[in-house]
Amino acid sequence: MTKLVRQFRLSKGGGLLTTSEESQEQQRVDHVARQIGKRIDKTTADYDAAHQELRNVLKNYSENTSVNWFEVDDRIETSAELQQQRALVSRLTENQNIIEDQLDTFKELQKSPYFGRIDIQDPQEAHPESLYIGTASFVDDDQNFLVYDWRAPISSIYYNGVLGKVAYSTPVGDQQTELLKKRQFLIQNGQIESMFDTNETVGDEMLQHALGEQNDETMQNIVATIQREQNDIIRDTRSDLLVVQGVAGSGKTSAILQRIAFLLYHSRRDLEADQIVLFSPNRLFSHYISDVLPSLGERNMRQVTLAEFLTQRFQGLNVQTQFERYEADQQTPVNLPVRKFQESATMMTAIADYCQHIAPTDLKFTDIRFQSRVFFDKETIRDIYARFPAATAPADRLLRTKNALEKRLKHRIADEAKADWVRDEIDQLSDEDYHNLLGEKHLGKFEQLDDEIDFIAREIVRRRFRPVDDAIYNGYFLDTYSQYTAFMAQCPLPDDVSADAWQQVVANYQHDIEFHRLALTDAAPLLYLRDLLAGGGANHRMQHLFVDEMQDYSMAQLIYLQHAFPRAKLTLLGDSEQALFKAVESPAAILKKLDSALNVKRSRLITLRRSYRSTLPITTFAKALLPDGDQIEAFNRPGDLPKVVIRYDEPAAFKALAHEVQLELATNGTVAILTKSNAEAKRVYQELHPQVDLTRLTDTDRSLPKGVVVLPIYLAKGLEFDSVIAYNVSADNYPDDQLTGTLYTIASRAMHHLTLLCIGPASPLIASDKIPQADLQIEHEFQN
Numbered sequence: 098m099t100k101l102v103r104q105f106r107l108s109k110g111g112g113l114l115t116t117s118e119e120s121q122e123q124q125r126v127d128h129v130a131r132q133i134g135k136r137i138d139k140t141t142a143d144y145d146a147a148h149q150e151l152r153n154v155l156k157n158y159s160e161n162t163s164v165n166w167f168e169v170d171d172r173i174e175t176s177a178e179l180q181q182q183r184a185l186v187s188r189l190t191e192n193q194n195i196i197e198d199q200l201d202t203f204k205e206l207q208k209s210p211y212f213g214r215i216d217i218q219d220p221q222e223a224h225p226e227s228l229y230i231g232t233a234s235f236v237d238d239d240q241n242f243l244v245y246d247w248r249a250p251i252s253s254i255y256y257n258g259v260l261g262k263v264a265y266s267t268p269v270g271d272q273q274t275e276l277l278k279k280r281q282f283l284i285q286n287g288q289i290e291s292m293f294d295t296n297e298t299v300g301d302e303m304l305q306h307a308l309g310e311q312n313d314e315t316m317q318n319i320v321a322t323i324q325r326e327q328n329d330i331i332r333d334t335r336s337d338l339l340v341v342q343g344v345a346g347s348g349k350t351s352a353i354l355q356r357i358a359f360l361l362y363h364s365r366r367d368l369e370a371d372q373i374v375l376f377s378p379n380r381l382f383s384h385y386i387s388d389v390l391p392s393l394g395e396r397n398m399r400q401v402t403l404a405e406f407l408t409q410r411f412q413g414l415n416v417q418t419q420f421e422r423y424e425a426d427q428q429t430p431v432n433l434p435v436r437k438f439q440e441s442a443t444m445m446t447a448i449a450d451y452c453q454h455i456a457p458t459d460l461k462f463t464d465i466r467f468q469s470r471v472f473f474d475k476e477t478i479r480d481i482y483a484r485f486p487a488a489t490a491p492a493d494r495l496l497r498t499k500n501a502l503e504k505r506l507k508h509r510i511a512d513e514a515k516a517d518w519v520r521d522e523i524d525q526l527s528d529e530d531y532h533n534l535l536g537e538k539h540l541g542k543f544e545q546l547d548d549e550i551d552f553i554a555r556e557i558v559r560r561r562f563r564p565v566d567d568a569i570y571n572g573y574f575l576d577t578y579s580q581y582t583a584f585m586a587q588c589p590l591p592d593d594v595s596a597d598a599w600q601q602v603v604a605n606y607q608h609d610i611e612f613h614r615l616a617l618t619d620a621a622p623l624l625y626l627r628d629l630l631a632g633g634g635a636n637h638r639m640q641h642l643f644v645d646e647m648q649d650y651s652m653a654q655l656i657y658l659q660h661a662f663p664r665a666k667l668t669l670l671g672d673s674e675q676a677l678f679k680a681v682e683s684p685a686a687i688l689k690k691l692d693s694a695l696n697v698k699r700s701r702l703i704t705l706r707r708s709y710r711s712t713l714p715i716t717t718f719a720k721a722l723l724p725d726g727d728q729i730e731a732f733n734r735p736g737d738l739p740k741v742v743i744r745y746d747e748p749a750a751f752k753a754l755a756h757e758v759q760l761e762l763a764t765n766g767t768v769a770i771l772t773k774s775n776a777e778a779k780r781v782y783q784e785l786h787p788q789v790d791l792t793r794l795t796d797t798d799r800s801l802p803k804g805v806v807v808l809p810i811y812l813a814k815g816l817e818f819d820s821v822i823a824y825n826v827s828a829d830n831y832p833d834d835q836l837t838g839t840l841y842t843i844a845s846r847a848m849h850h851l852t853l854l855c856i857g858p859a860s861p862l863i864a865s866d867k868i869p870q871a872d873l874q875i876e877h878e879f880q881n
C-alpha cells in the first residue's frame with residue numbers, strides 16, 4: 098500500500114496546518130482509539146458470555162434429541178420441548194452474531210476512527226462544535242458522540258457544503274447551521290498519515306491517494322471521498338425511479354452500494370437487506386462488490402444476474418443469456434427492426450391488452466391427464482373459467498378455476514376411496530405405513546375405526562392423484578407457450594416489420610420451445626403474458642430494485658422487472674456509451690422513455706460526467722473514441738500513455754503479447770487480456786498458457802484471481818484491473834464504429850496501464866484524427 102507522506106499544507110479554503118494542530122489531532126485519535134479499545138474489551142467479554150450460553154443450550158439440545166420416541170405422548174411432549182429449544186438456539190445465535198458484528202465494527206474503527214471533521218456554529222449555541230465523521234458512530238460511556246456515522250443527517254454537510262451558511266435535512270425538518278471548517282484525515286492503524294483543511298466537497302488529495310492504490314480483488318468502500326453528485330444518488334430517498342447515467346468509472350456501482358448502506362441505516366426498522374435486490378451484470382461482479390457493505394457494517398443485499406433470474410422463472414427451459422446472444426449476434430446478422438419491436442414497451446403494452454381482453458374460447462387450455470387418460474378435459478376447464486365474471490382479471494379467473502378444480506378433485510378422491518383397490522391396499526399396509534399415513538395430527542382423533550379407515554383410504558387416493566393436484570396447483574392446464582404463439586399471430590406489427598419476418602420469429606420461437614430453449618428476446622414478453630394470465634410472478638416484499646449496467650436491458654425487460662417487483666423503488670444505473678448490445682442513447686431520451694413506460698410518480702435523472710477509475714492519459718484516449726466524448730471529465734491522475742503494439746502475423750503478435758504480459762505483471766497486481774469474444778479468449782489462452790501463468794474466465798466463474806486473466810469484455814463489465822491489454826484491436830477485428838462501445842468499455846476497465854495489441858494495421862477507431870499520435874506510445878508505425 099502506498100502511503101502519503103505526512104503533509105501540512107495551505108489548502109484552498111483553509112489555513113496553514115501547524116505541527117501543534119497535528120499533534121492535538123493525533124492526541125484525539127489516541128483518545129478515541131483508547132475508548133474504542135475499552136469497548137472492544139467489554140464487547141469481547143459479552144461475546145464470550147453469549148458464546149458460552151449458546152454452547153450450554155446446544156449441549157442440552159443434543160442430549161434431548163436422543164430421547165425415547167416410543168410412546169406417543171412422549172413423542173408429542175418431546176417435540177414441543179424441542180421446538181422451544183430450537184427457538185432458544187436461534188435467538189442466542191442471533192444475539193451472538195450481533196455482538197460479533199459489533200466487535201468487527203469496533204475493531205475496524207479503532208484502526209481508522211474517522212476521516213473527516215466539521216466545525217459548525219449552530220445559531221442557538223454560544224460556541225462552535227467540532228464533529229468527527231467515520232464509517233460508524235461511536236458514543237462513549239458518557240454519551241459523547243466521539244464519531245458520527247457518515248450517514249447521519251449532519252454528516253451530509255461534510256459531503257455537500259462549502260464553508261458558510263448551510264442546511265441539512267433531518268427527520269424533523271431542515272436545519273440551518275454555519276460550516277466553519279472542513280478537515281480531512283487519512284488515518285491508518287491509529288496514526289494520522291495525512292490531514293488538511295479544504296473548502297471543496299472532498300479535496301482531490303484524498304481522491305488521488307484512494308485512486309492511486311492497486312486494485313484489490315474486491316471493491317472498497319468510498320465513504321471517505323464521496324463526491325457531491327454521488328452523494329445526491331446515495332442520499333435520494335424521494336424518487337420512485339432514480340436513473341443514473343454516468344460515464345465509465347464515474348462511481349455508479351460505488352454509489353449503488355453506499356446508497357444501499359444509507360437506506361439500510363435510515364430505515365432500520367422497516368427495511369432489511371434481503372428486501373433489496375441488485376441485478377448485476379455477471380457473477381464475477383457479484384463477488385467483486387461483496388465486501389463493500391460488510392466493510393460498512395451492513396449485510397449484503399440480494400444479488401442476481403438476469404440469466405439466473407430467468408433460469409429460475411423458466412425451470413426446464415434453457416434461456417439464452419445476454420452473452421450467448423452477443424456471441425450469436427457476431428455470427429448471424431440481426432433483423433434490427435424486429436428485435437427493436439420485440440424489446441419495446443409497445444410489445445409489452447400489446448401483451449397487456451391481449452391478456453386483458455382475451456375470451457375464454459381463445460385460451461389454450463389443455464386436458465389434465467393422469468395415467469394416460471384424461472382426468473379433466475379442456476372443455477370442462479374452459480366452461481368453469483367462462484363462468485366467472487368477464488370483468489375479472491384473467492389471473493383471478495384462473496385462480497377461481499383452480500379452486501373449482503380442486504373441489505372437483507376432492508369429490509373424485511372421495512368416490513375413488515371406495516374402490517376395491519384401495520381397500521386391498523389398506524390390508525397390505527404395515528403398521529408403520531399405516532401410522533405414517535395417519536400422521537401425527539390425526540393420532541387418536543377418530544372415535545370410530547371406520548372413520549379412521551375412510552381417512553386412510555382418502556389419503557391413499559390423494560397421494561395417488563398427487564400429479565393431478567400438482568397440475569391444478571401449477572396451472573399446467575393452460576399452455577402459456579402456445580398462448581404466446583397465438584398472441585404473436587395476431588400482434589399488430591409496426592411498419593418496419595414485415596409479415597414474413599414476423600412469421601420467421603414465430604417459427605423460430607416454436608422451434609426453440611420444441612427443444613426446450615428460449616431466445617432472450619422472448620423471455621420478458623413470455624413471462625409477462627404468463628403472469629398476467631396465470632397470476633403469480635410478483636414479489637411484493639422487495640422494497641428496492643437496483644439494476645446496474647441498465648444499457649444492457651431492453652425496455653421490455655425493465656417493464657417486466659417492475660411488474661415482478663411491484664412495490665420496489667427503482668434505481669437504474671448505466672452508461673449508454675458502453676452498450677455492447679445496442680445503440681447509444683442520450684440520458685434525457687432514456688429517462689423520457691422510462692418515464693412513460695414505467696409510469697412512476699417521482700422520477701429523477703442524475704448524470705455523472707467525471708471519470709475516476711483510469712489515469713488521465715487512459716481516460717483521454719478512451720473519451721476520444723466516442724463521438725461526444727468531450728463531455729467526459731477526466732480525473733487528473735498522472736500515468737503512462739496507452740501503448741499500441743502492432744505486429745503483422747499471429748506468431749509475432751503472441752510473442753509480443755507474452756512479453757507485454759510479463760512486463761505489466763512486474764508492476765501490476767492484476768493484468769487482464771480483454772477480448773471481443775469467448776473464442777478469442779480461448780485462443781489467447783491456448784497460445785499463451787504454456788509460457789505464461791494465466792487464468793481464463795468464463796461466465797460460470799465467481800471470483801477474480803490475482804495475476805493474469807483472459808476474458809471476453811462482456812464478462813468484464815463493471816470490473817476494473819490495474820493493467821488491461823486489449824487483444825487484437827486491428828482494422829480487421831474492429832473495422833467500424835459498430836465496435837466503438839466495445840473498445841471504449843475495454844479501454845475504460847484499465848486503472849493504471851492500457852496496452853492495445855493489433856495483429857495487422859490498427860483499427861480506424863484508434864488510427865483516427867481524433868486521437869493525436871502524441872497521446873499514444875506506438876511500438877510500430879501505422880501502415881494504414
Ligand SMILES: Nc1ncnc2c1ncn2[C@@H]1O[C@H](COP(=O)(O)OP(=O)(O)OP(=O)(O)O)[C@@H](O)[C@H]1O
Nearest residue numbers: 319322323324345346347348349350351709710815
Ligand atoms: N468518490 C470516490 N472516491 C474514491 N474512489 C472512487 C470514487 N468514485 C469512484 N471511485 C473509484 O472509481 C472506480 C470506478 O467506480 P465504479 O466501478 O463505481 O464506476 P462505474 O461508474 O460503475 O464504472 P463502469 O460503468 O465503468 O463499470 C472504482 O475503483 C471506485 O472505487
